[in-house]
Amino acid sequence: MDIQIIMGSKSDTPISEKAEKILKNFDVEYEVTVASAHRAPDVVKDLVEKSKAKVFIGIAGLSAALPGVIASHTTKPVIGVPVSGKINLDSILSIIQMPPGIPVAAVGLDRGDNAALLALEILSLTNKKIQEQLVQYRRELREKSLGKK
Amino acid sequence: MDIQIIMGSKSDTPISEKAEKILKNFDVEYEVTVASAHRAPDVVKDLVEKSKAKVFIGIAGLSAALPGVIASHTTKPVIGVPVSGKINLDSILSIIQMPPGIPVAAVGLDRGDNAALLALEILSLTNKKIQEQLVQYRRELREKSLGKK
Amino acid sequence: MDIQIIMGSKSDTPISEKAEKILKNFDVEYEVTVASAHRAPDVVKDLVEKSKAKVFIGIAGLSAALPGVIASHTTKPVIGVPVSGKINLDSILSIIQMPPGIPVAAVGLDRGDNAALLALEILSLTNKKIQEQLVQYRRELREKSLGKK
Amino acid sequence: MDIQIIMGSKSDTPISEKAEKILKNFDVEYEVTVASAHRAPDVVKDLVEKSKAKVFIGIAGLSAALPGVIASHTTKPVIGVPVSGKINLDSILSIIQMPPGIPVAAVGLDRGDNAALLALEILSLTNKKIQEQLVQYRRELREKSLGKK
Amino acid sequence: MDIQIIMGSKSDTPISEKAEKILKNFDVEYEVTVASAHRAPDVVKDLVEKSKAKVFIGIAGLSAALPGVIASHTTKPVIGVPVSGKINLDSILSIIQMPPGIPVAAVGLDRGDNAALLALEILSLTNKKIQEQLVQYRRELREKSLGKK
Amino acid sequence: MDIQIIMGSKSDTPISEKAEKILKNFDVEYEVTVASAHRAPDVVKDLVEKSKAKVFIGIAGLSAALPGVIASHTTKPVIGVPVSGKINLDSILSIIQMPPGIPVAAVGLDRGDNAALLALEILSLTNKKIQEQLVQYRRELREKSLGKK
Amino acid sequence: MDIQIIMGSKSDTPISEKAEKILKNFDVEYEVTVASAHRAPDVVKDLVEKSKAKVFIGIAGLSAALPGVIASHTTKPVIGVPVSGKINLDSILSIIQMPPGIPVAAVGLDRGDNAALLALEILSLTNKKIQEQLVQYRRELREKSLGKK
Amino acid sequence: MDIQIIMGSKSDTPISEKAEKILKNFDVEYEVTVASAHRAPDVVKDLVEKSKAKVFIGIAGLSAALPGVIASHTTKPVIGVPVSGKINLDSILSIIQMPPGIPVAAVGLDRGDNAALLALEILSLTNKKIQEQLVQYRRELREKSLGKK
Numbered sequence A, B, C, D, E, F, G, H: 001m002d003i004q005i006i007m008g009s010k011s012d013t014p015i016s017e018k019a020e021k022i023l024k025n026f027d028v029e030y031e032v033t034v035a036s037a038h039r040a041p042d043v044v045k046d047l048v049e050k051s052k053a054k055v056f057i058g059i060a061g062l063s064a065a066l067p068g069v070i071a072s073h074t075t076k077p078v079i080g081v082p083v084s085g086k087i088n089l090d091s092i093l094s095i096i097q098m099p100p101g102i103p104v105a106a107v108g109l110d111r112g113d114n115a116a117l118l119a120l121e122i123l124s125l126t127n128k129k130i131q132e133q134l135v136q137y138r139r140e141l142r143e144k145s146l147g148k149k
Helices: A012-023 A041-050 A066-072 A090-096 A112-124 A128-145 B010-023 B040-051 B065-070 B091-098 B114-125 B126-145 C009-025 C039-048 C066-072 C090-096 C114-122 C128-145 D008-024 D041-050 D065-071 D091-096 D112-124 D128-145 E010-023 E042-052 E066-072 E089-096 E112-123 E128-147 F010-023 F041-050 F066-072 F089-096 F114-122 F128-145 G011-023 G041-050 G065-071 G087-097 G112-124 G128-144 H012-023 H041-050 H065-071 H090-095 H112-124 H128-145
Strands: A003-007 A030-034 A054-059 A078-080 B003-007 B030-034 B057-062 B076-084 C003-007 C028-033 C053-059 C077-081 D003-009 D030-035 D055-060 D077-081 E002-006 E032-033 E054-062 E078-082 F003-007 F030-034 F055-060 F078-082 G001-009 G030-034 G053-061 G076-080 H002-005 H030-032 H057-058 H078-083
Touching: A003 A012, A003 A041, A003 A066, A003 B030, A012 A054, A012 A112, A041 A066, A054 A066, A054 A090, A054 A112, A054 H078, A066 A078, A066 A090, A066 C077, A078 A090, A078 A112, A090 B091, A090 D003, A090 E078, B003 B010, B003 B040, B003 B114, B010 B030, B010 B057, B010 B114, B010 D065, B040 B065, B057 B065, B057 B114, B065 B076, B065 B091, B076 B091, B076 B114, B091 C090, B091 E032, B114 B126, B126 D030, C003 C009, C003 C039, C003 C066, C003 C114, C009 C028, C009 C053, C009 C114, C039 C066, C053 C066, C053 C114, C066 C077, C066 C090, C077 C090, C090 D091, C114 C128, D003 D041, D003 D065, D003 D112, D008 D030, D008 D112, D030 F066, D041 D065, D055 D065, D055 D091, D055 D112, D055 F128, D065 D077, D065 D091, D065 G128, D077 D091, D077 D112, D091 E089, D112 D128, D112 H090, E002 E010, E002 E042, E002 E112, E010 E032, E010 E054, E010 E112, E032 E078, E042 E066, E042 F010, E054 E066, E054 E089, E054 E112, E066 E078, E078 E089, E078 E112, E089 F089, F003 F010, F003 F041, F003 F066, F003 F114, F003 G112, F010 F030, F010 F055, F010 F114, F041 F066, F055 F066, F055 F114, F066 F078, F066 F089, F078 F089, F078 F114, F089 G087, F114 F128, F128 H090, G001 G011, G001 G041, G001 G065, G001 G112, G011 G030, G011 G053, G041 G065, G053 G065, G053 G087, G053 G112, G065 G087, G076 G087, G076 G112, G087 H090, G112 G128, H002 H012, H002 H041, H002 H065, H002 H112, H012 H030, H012 H057, H012 H112, H041 H065, H057 H065, H057 H090, H057 H112, H065 H078, H065 H090, H078 H090, H078 H112, H112 H128
Parallel strands: A003 A030, A003 A054, A054 A078, B003 B030, B003 B057, B057 B076, C003 C028, C003 C053, C053 C077, D003 D030, D003 D055, D055 D077, E002 E032, E002 E054, E054 E078, F003 F030, F003 F055, F055 F078, G001 G030, G001 G053, G053 G076, H002 H030, H002 H057, H057 H078
Antiparallel strands: none
16 A cells, blocks of 8 residues: 555545545555544554555644644654635644654645645655656646646 | 643743642642653653543643643543744644544643643632632732732 | 533524533533623623532633633633634634633634533543543544544 | 723833823823733722723733723723734734624724824813824924924 | 714725614714725815814725824824725734824724724713713613623 | 835834845935825825836835825835834735725835835836846846855 | 736636736737746746746736746746635735845735736836826726715 | 755755754765755756755745745655744745645745655655664654653
8 A cells, every 4th residue: 555545534525535536547555544633543543553555644624633643653754734624724834833853744725636746756756657647747737737738 | 640731842841830830839739741742642642541630731832732632532621731932823723723522721822820720720629728729819819910919 | 500601692602502512411500691791791790700600611702802701700610612703813812812810721713512521521520420421422422533433 | 080091911011101101291181000801800890980081091912801891891982902922913803803882992012102192182072282282293293204303 | 073984995885884873873973985095095185184073984994094094184083994805904904003103993893883882982072962872872782782682 | 216215114214225225236316215104194195296206115014004105196106015013914914905906016024125126127127227237136146046156 | 018917827817807807998918828837837937038028917826936936037027916715825925025136016915907007007107108098097996986987 | 866955045054954964864865055946946947857866855935935946847755844034924835835736745934854854754665774764763752852861
């Protein structure tokens, strides 16, 4: 397995689906699980410690502790996706402002898609196929953004 | 033991000292420990699960996951103290915006003193002595605020 | 009576209902009253001073003085629930940034549910029944968050 | 007496002094008192209800309930001065975001001077002398701002 | 004439109507005019300088210069009402953060009602009738807030 | 004259000096005047209406109405420079959030230098000399930023 | 060609249309192109370097690098329009807070209309016709704002 | 070469030094270069396109376009470090709020250290040595945070 996606709540599904929509077009294995850092911390811990995944994606809103909690249990790269709500700065700041020593790679608000692409960029360092797919994706993105496709 | 104070980092000591300065004048037993939610999550978990304390105080800055992580391991009351830094809204929002089901009692920025008083108010519900001491403390606070003392 | 809920305005009812939805399942007596800190300060004062409640919950939006005003009349624990509006940071900061000496236990925006749970956690310190109910509630919350229920 | 200045804490003195520095040059009687809305609510209530002042100025930082609490006890004009601290938006929003029905006239952060001038403008409506002094003050302010004085 | 209401744009009408709804029940003369500080500065200047009004109310959104511009042309009390939009902090801060010497009395976001009440409180200082009406209004507000009316 | 710099207060001098430091090296005529939009609105109006300048630069802090007030009196380009203080978002939002129809060209906080460069870019459209000087300035800036100079 | 409008994404069309609606009534040539600073940086660079336009308008939301990237490739005036979204402060601050040496003229959130007017003001410095049209536009704007048209 | 660090300005050196302080203790090759996205966009482009680095770290303050500009030229992982200043939210939001398709991995304000650790975590996926060093680093961090070292 390559990428383990964990979302803090079932209600974060639209954001994980943005990630899946990207990942489906790439040669990667991934898994999506719901496990709340606050309601099921033992499940998060077990999931992270036993996972064979190379990269983790944590999706969470509000005080959004999930990505940081994942990071506290592993030295593999952890990507954090803040989920929008009534305040927005809450999830953004909770995820990005990690203390020294325990990094989380924060992407933009609701950017499940960019979390997936960042995970793929990481995996591409040792996977020629993904690397080529990413270059191709970027080319198509460029064309599409210019209205040529 | 009555109150377990946990701070995320040695650098939060000035805030825990504000709490201690209050607690020293009351008939309570308390303990102050440094245990980071991100750097030593197992220690936080053990500490919380084995503690005989009735109330927890978690002190943390930045993405300030500590009070929420404490709360994820207990159904005893958890008080969270956001610590000031370059942004301030980061620790405040991280601590106050807990998801439904896992409450944290947030006090003001750097308000170690109010965290101690809130813990005492909770303990006072079944402790006449503390209750009287609190009423006395409030009276003196009032006098002092009016410049009469 | 165990818990006195006061909301600043009739329009805060959806938030107090979140609290009631929790409390109904626990062995507690509670009362919900509307009393504005700005429009009926004498009623708030009387209510707080005469109440037999062990814990107060103040629900208010905008400049949200209610929880602080309740706290100014008692040394019992006061929980404050900021209500959402056009700004949100107004009620959050008004409630959490209490001056030294008069603590309020702030919960998240519109989190009537967490205010109720925090009140229950406080009461559980001397009530075995509530304590067991809380552990059971937490267990079910965990299961439900994992999609097992 | 014309103007009653109340500050929430002794530490707000530099802001009340800005007000006094203005008022000293005008034909008005004023009084400055320290009375905290949270630590001495009864004193604030008594002070406001018994005062012969025509205008109130409330100076407070943090959750800054004072001006609103003054306003809850009178239908005379109440001016609120937010005091700066680690966040600033806390006192500004607490003072300005009053609920419908109970107005507070908020001036800028730490603007004790403008609070005094606003009080004088209000008094000038029925006081020719103050009115002339204000016009003169404005003229000198203009000159000074242009570097002509 | 007692109160001159100026709004920066026709689109601010719902806010001036909140003011009118209050004023209609009191013994005051008022006038509502549209005059933009940025699009018709000469009209604002003329209106203010020639007005017989005792109090001005300026209603404006976005960079909301109107209340400050009114205040620059008079030493009578000027009340500013920030109008909500996509940001909200823009109109609030533009209105409240006046420089030393030129006060504006800021009320809450969209609080045309409180602007009217504040104007009435100012007028009541020399108008017994309005004073009595305000006390009566406050009494009814209190009753209504308590659900007794 | 090419550029008229107006600052709201003598205290904004450090920011206008940043502009002057740039302008001194270019073939332009400029003038720096202190004229507050709130304290001397007639002076601002006269200055703008009589000025032969092609571009205006307004420098102001707090509620920062100056650039907008300048723009209300002319259809020439007006550049606004927000000045830092205790809040910063106040001057930024006051200057940038102009209503439709009356544009102000906002530059960054305390960026007197960029205001000068923007004015020069505008003038360069019909001034070959300035155009060449700007290209040269940019080249040196590039070298310096790369540590080559 | 006089004005080159570049928007970062097809979804910014409503904002560029606000600009076009203004420009259509003036004697100017303009062109609207979609070219993302992040997805097609080479296209932006080519477009800017080869363009005969005198003024550039960059329209972008989120991290909104486009106006700054345009400015990095030219010494002609660049106007930046922040586009609204879930946060708003993101695009505003990204566009306005340019580093020293590379100015961008920021207009208000979604203010494609003001970007067009600012561009016209710049062009009017050497174009009598546009100058007269702007004066006429301003006159009509004034009348319309006063409800006279 | 493994890691290419680019900072937007010489003044960002204290933040890049935090990264270097970490990297020096690991078996990696890295290079630190100053190249501004706005002042030397061609240098950034060349540097990124020709670099053999596996991971990029972009350090920038204010409108902080650098990490996004780096990302626009590569499909390798790009880490962005916002640098503190007078506003802080400017660099944070500019870096984190990237549009869909072009991810940047944002770390906390001034967290050059965490950027280095995140880069190492990425490299560790195919480098056993670094992986072991990271586990060892984390262990020591844990001990140190607990005051045991």
